[in-house]
Amino acid sequence: xxxxxxxxxxxxxxxxxxxxxxxxxxxxxxxxxxxxxxxxxxxxxxxxxxxxxxxxxxxxxxxxxxxxxxxxxxxxxxxxxxxxxxxxxxxxxxxxxxxxxxxxxxxxxxxxxxxxxxxxxxxxxxxxxxxxxxxxxxxxxxxxxxxxxxxxxxxxxxxxxxxxxxxxxxxxxxxxxxxxxxxxxxxxxxxxxxxxxxxxxxxxxxxxxxxxxxxxxxxxxxxxxxxxxxxxxxxxxxxxxxxxxxxxxxxxxxxxxxxxxxxxxxxxxxxxxxxxxxxxxxx
Numbered sequence: 001x002x003x004x005x006x007x008x009x010x011x012x013x014x015x016x017x018x019x020x021x022x023x024x025x026x027x028x029x030x031x032x033x034x035x036x037x038x039x040x041x042x043x044x045x046x047x048x049x050x051x052x053x054x055x056x057x058x059x060x061x062x063x064x065x066x067x068x069x070x071x072x073x074x075x076x077x078x079x080x081x082x083x084x085x086x087x088x089x090x091x092x093x094x095x096x097x098x099x100x101x102x103x104x105x106x107x108x109x110x111x112x113x114x115x116x117x118x119x120x121x122x123x124x125x126x127x128x129x130x131x132x133x134x135x136x137x138x139x140x141x142x143x144x145x146x147x148x149x150x151x152x153x154x155x156x157x158x159x160x161x162x163x164x165x166x167x168x169x170x171x172x173x174x175x176x177x178x179x180x181x182x183x184x185x186x187x188x189x190x191x192x193x194x195x196x197x198x199x200x201x202x203x204x205x206x207x208x209x210x211x212x213x214x215x216x217x218x219x220x221x222x223x224x225x226x227x228x229x230x231x232x233x234x235x236x237x238x239x240x241x242x243x244x245x246x247x248x249x250x251x252x253x254x255x256x257x258x259x260x261x262x263x264x265x266x267x268x269x270x271x272x273x274x275x276x277x278x279x280x281x282x283x
Contacts, residue, residue, distance in 0.1 A: 068238075069255045073267065076241050076252050077108055083243075084270040084277045086112035088145070088251065091127040093263050098134035100260030104267060110258070111274050112141040114175060114232075117165045120149035121156035124164055132165075141281060143172030145212060146197075150182035154193035158200035167205055171282045174201050175232065177212040178222075191225055198229070207282055210248060232268070243271050248280075 077085070085108045089096060103109055113135050116125045125131075128144075135142040144165040148157060165174065176197055182190045194211075201209050212232040213222060222231075232249035243250040249268045256267045270277050 069236075069253060072238060072241075073253050073256055074105055076269075077105065079241055080243065080269050082273055084111045084272065084274045086110060086114070086141075086249075086268045086270065087256075087258065087261075088114035088116070088266045088268060089127075089131055089261070090116035091125050093127070093261050093265055095127070096131060096134060097260040098131075098138040098140075101138060101140070101258060102260075104256065104258060110140065111277060112143065112172065112268075112270070114143045114145050114172070114268070116177075117144040117146060118157070118161045119147040121152045121160055124160070128164065141170065141172060141277060143175060143210075145175035145177050148176055148178045148194070148197065150178075150180055150190050150193070151184050154196040155200060158197045161201060162204050167207075167282050169282060170278075172210075173207045173280065173282065174205060174209045175212050176201070176209050179213060179217065181221075187221065191221075194226075205282070212249075212251075243269055245271075247271055 085104055087101075087110060101110060101113075113131075115128060115131045115135060117128045117132075118124055132142065132144070144161075144167070146157065146161040148154075161174065167174070176194065178194060181187070185193075198209050198211075208229065210232050211222065211226060211229050213234070215233050215235040218231055218233055230248040231246070232251065233244070233247045234251040236251075236253055240252070243252075249270055251266050251268045254266045255264045258265050
């Protein structure tokens with residue numbers, strides 16, 4: 001007698017997993033696509049500028065080397081129409097052809113420049129004298145800054161700056177650049193040293209110095225105890241696009257290209273227009 005063959009109906013777990021995987025993949029790709037479109041839309045002005053207006057003005061190799069930071073730079077500048085724009089330079093930029101230093105992105109006039117003068121208690125910037133004279137001849141508002149070394153004597157550092165920098169009418173106030181924490185002293189000792197430098201320099205030039213530092217350093221260590229000073233803040237964060245109300249200057253990038261300077265350079269925004277910038281210069 002022939003056996004009756006029966007077939008058992010089964011549900012495939014594998015096909016179920018495959019279905020949910022496909023749905024998850026579709027949702028993920030859709031979210032990524034939306035994110036991409038959102039980024040493109042947000043930076044549309046910068047992209048339009050670089051892809052449209054700049055495509056015929058730079059070499060193919062330069063175009064390939066352009067980074068996303070360039071688009072951000074233009075985006076930030078576009079959000080600060082009317083603000084005064086400037087640079088800060090040191091020996092790392094090499095020999096600058098100052099007569100060519102005039103505009104940024106062929107649109108934004110460069111009004112001012114901070115120039116590194118001294119480092120610690122015993123070193124002058126190799127290009128300071130040349131840059132100091134060149135900026136003046138190029139009719140730029142100039143300022144000098146000192147790179148502070150936390151583990152060295154603050155008075156010796158102040159005296160080196162004073163011996164190196166002669167401020168004239170129309171120059172910006174002196175700047176103290178503090179970026180590092182001390183290795184061999186307490187934070188309280190560091191703050192005492194900073195105050196000694198600031199007072200020494202203020203007594204000499206008869207103008208209160210400006211303090212340069214990073215945003216985290218400012219908020220964590222300096223904001224409360226140095227509230228009487230004006231601050232120049234560095235923050236290159238991709239998502240920060242506006243200067244804070246209590247910042248005098250904002251260094252928003254270290255990767256800009258400027259005519260007359262072969263290497264990349266820092267760019268700064270003053271929290272006001274050119275007339276207001278002239279108001280804070282040395283009389």
